């Protein structure tokens with residue numbers, strides 16, 4: 110199997126988008142380009158309204174990723190779990206595709222006899238440990254998120270702790286939306302550690318619009334920009350492209 | 356992947372008497388009661404004919420397959436029971452799900468969770484069980500693994516005499532990789548006291564936390580400086596204070612091997628027991644003799660003092676006589 114980079118967008122939000130394109134459509138677009146979109150919805154107390162929950166699930170489903178709605182307190186554990194599980198899911202998809210090539214038909218983990226599944230999982234585990242991973246973190250900083258940002262910061266530092274224990278390389282970058290000039294504003298460029306986060310978060314101001322769709326579009330564009338730049342430099346770091354049929 | 360809400364609810368509430376039949380091997384298991392559930396699935400006590408077994412069901416094929424891999428590896432390790440033994444793996448065509456539900460069948464370990472056992476039988480069991488645990492961990496580490504998700508819920512105390520066994524190998528990771536699964540309270544990363552790299556010291560931190568949490572009365576919640584908070588918990592508990600050095604060393608990641616921590620724990624326990632016995636003057640064999648020896652010494656001192664006093668008085672008497 111060709112070695113490549115897994116690419117994910119991690120969207121952290123607490124409600125509904127109210128401006129611009131349908132975020133699910135933008136997530137589907139990301140998926141077409143081999144970028145998985147995971148979504149985490151944060152609650153204060155009580156339940157998230159049904160629309161918010163539906164939107165979160167729709168974005169993740171369209172983006173080939175995972176979604177989870179949690180209370181702020183459980184955020185750290187959830188962020189790292191969702192990211193890891195989405196990685197496994199993507200890799201499993203790739204390994205399944207590989208199986209299809211070997212067996213010539215549509216074979217997935219479920220179709221194999223239980224005693225054979227272990228071998229596939231060994232390959233998936235191995236890849237999950239060694240593959241390079243780029244995570245673009247997209248944080249909703251609209252009004253209601255203000256009180257939750259310290260927890261978000263903690264969760265992201267925790268995420269970097271988890272992922273940096275892997276043997277594979279990681280890169281993180283952080284965007285917030287709405288931005289001052291564009292829909293999404295870059296806070297941190299690609300970096301292997303998120304510790305620096307502490308310096309940027311206090312500066313966040315909160316606004317009224319929640320342009321989730323446009324922010325996702327800009328995040329995708331940022332991934333692409335990075336890639337074309339790198340292909341110029343000649344770093345042949347091919348991304349894994351996942352088929353949407355997986 | 357984490358189980359979806361509805362199917363998880365269903366899986367966790369299967370009524371006793373439900374019969375699970377595997378589609379590959381055709382064996383049936385009748386569920387008796389639920390033993391527990393967690394992030395990755397649910398475990399039931401079940402019977403197959405007259406044998407009692409534990410059955411783990413999940414809708415996550417991948418994590419079940421990974422766990423079975425580890426159980427199979429563990430089975431090959433000679434001379435130590437590292438986890439429950441794996442008996443069978445199959446899929447169940449359930450009446451309520453369109454797809455099949457994977458499950459595996461393992462040895463049923465009858466017993467009580469670590470923390471519950473200590474609460475019922477007394478804290479003096481904690482160091483004893485910890486030493487057993489450290490022996491098991493030492494073996495596991497020698498085989499190149501780290502247990503990962505070490506916590507009281509994943510430790511069962513079974514049999515008489517009580518012995519501790521590991522359950523739930525979902526977190527078990529090859530050394531040098533990133534720990535697969537963990538629980539915040541027992542995770543050194545969460546406490547700001549180290550990385551999530553799978554190395555023996557990761558488990559030893561968790562082992563220290565197991566001892567702390569099962570001996571201290573209230574729930575522990577991290578606030579501010581994690582290390583200072585843990586040390587103050589140890590210092591304010593009369594029992595834990597005796598093991599302060601060992602615990603602190605494990606929390607700081609200064610043990611490379613489980614066997615070293617076990618040795619220090621053993622030393623601290625016996626140091627402590629002899630001190631205790633001396634105070635209570637309970638005649639256990641070795642410390643009893645020590646007490647006696649000290650008493651003899653005290654007798655000699657008394658004799659010498661009296662003799663010296665008499666001698667002094669006599670000298671004074673002579674001096675007084677001469678001076679007259």
Ligand SMILES: Nc1ncnc2c1ncn2[C@@H]1O[C@H](COP(=O)(O)OP(=O)(O)OP(=O)(O)O)[C@@H](O)[C@H]1O
Pocket residue numbers: 390391392393394395396397398409411439461462463464465508509522523524525
């Ligand atoms: N072989 C066994 N014998 C007896 N009890 C068991 C056995 N396996 C599991 N249990 C019980 O079931 C509970 C849940 O099992 P397990 O920890 O494997 O599930 P899980 O979904 O992986 O949970 P988590 O990862 O959250 O700890 C255990 O805490 C234990 O009480």
Ligand SMILES: [Mg+2]
Pocket residue numbers: 393394395504523524525526536
């Ligand atoms: Mg588990």
